[in-house]
Amino acid sequence: MKTALITGASSGIGRAMSFLFAKDGIGLVITARNESALIELQKEINTQYSVPVTVIACDLSETGAAHALHQNIQSKGITIDYLINNAGFGDTGWFVQTQWSKNDQMIQLNITALTALCQCFIPEMKERKFGRILNVASTAAFQPGPTMAVYFATKSYVLHFSEAINSELKGTGVSVTALCPGPTETNFANAAGFKDDGIFDKKQKFPSAEEVAQFGYQALMDQKSVVIHGLKNYILANSGRLFPRNWVVAITKWMMTK
Template sequence: MGKTALITGASSGIGRDLTKLFARDGYDLVLVARSESVLSRLTKELQEQFGISVKVIVKDLALPASPVEIYEELQKESIRVNVLVNNAGFGLYGFFSETDGQAEWEMIQLNIAALTQLTKLFLPAMMERGEGKILNVASMAAFQPGPLMAVYYATKAYVLSFSEALANELQGTGVSVTALCPGPTSTGFEKRAGLEQSKLFKSGTMDSETVANIGYVGLMQNKTVVIPGLKNKLMAFSVRFLPRNTVTRIVRMVQGKLKHEPRTPSQNIKA
């Protein structure tokens, strides 16, 4: 039997680029996102180019029932998931006192709860078979607090901590867990979140295809933490040696826009 990869947030950015890498290597795919039309076009492209089987599941993972619904649908169709890619997520920019509380609750549900529940649901079968891989897309945001994106940074810290702990627990089982921690990446996130003029994105970005390639190689090599780019590696390493209040001030400085720091929340974005 062939192998199957389930990828959330597959409609754009890093998730979309990962679908092509798995398809290239002969994986059948289960693609999860909110946009049926985008997933349908992607499915046609992948099937024509690689001749693989693609199943589309249109779900909003910010809804608490979605992970179980995805799992039960695949169980009914006897689709075995060999690789789980928890890529879906979104960020919200602005002062916590002024941002949309409902949007932040949905962010926590998507970035943390859905990722955790999908892992909980699909992991036991991987362990029983003695093989499997899980890729959790975290962020460079995982390594420090993030003023002006306080909840987003906190959710990514959870993803990194959870992934590292789980990777340790699974040693010797044949199942690996990898946390991908990209820095600023050109995926459309910065434009729709209102961060194009921030020093963070003005200092340079990586393209999503490069990030996806690095993450995919790290996953296949069973690495626990993958940080794309030398600059990002140095940043992740350097924050260990600075006082936490200094790190927080630096993040606040680069998060703020170059000319003006808004007092109202910017638009949020979902993957």
């Protein structure tokens, strides 16, 4: 039986994705900080599907946490075939007014932990000539993001890093997919401090976590390199290439602050 490691499985896209693996008979290692939410998810999956679900609660923004998670999984004798680097968060505000501790945690989680987990698991996947990695980026990856400067930059990193290593891994049986969702109905906006306006305007209807998870799951299985969820997001993400960079950043600033 194959096994998937899903980070950020306690809510939103990661939680929704856990059910998709279980439905296809793939065992799970689910991780996030909120242990009770993970245990709840484990119980829910166990009532519907007969796959093993291992819960490992940890804070991936802590130094060394990704390597400790890898060791913990190895010590349990579990082999990871699917790595879903989904845990991440954002923060809104003018950069000079943001807190360093939050920016540091964001960089540690969105960039460092994701990179470390890829480096830990890829050699084993290469040896077995099978591995599928899904790194959750964002449409934020395609342009600079005034009022979310650090978050947008972390997601640019995720996109470029994923494309680069996917290219390096051609022919090895291991693939890396970057999933780029646009605004999605999860706890993300709340955690990032969005009010009910701007890009998360409550009057708009956003895709559900389930919809985005299904889209990402299919792209992972199809070994796609980069996928953007939704036609509007696809057009917006790619339109930046048609305009001078200073126009793109000015338009994004307007969209983020209107």
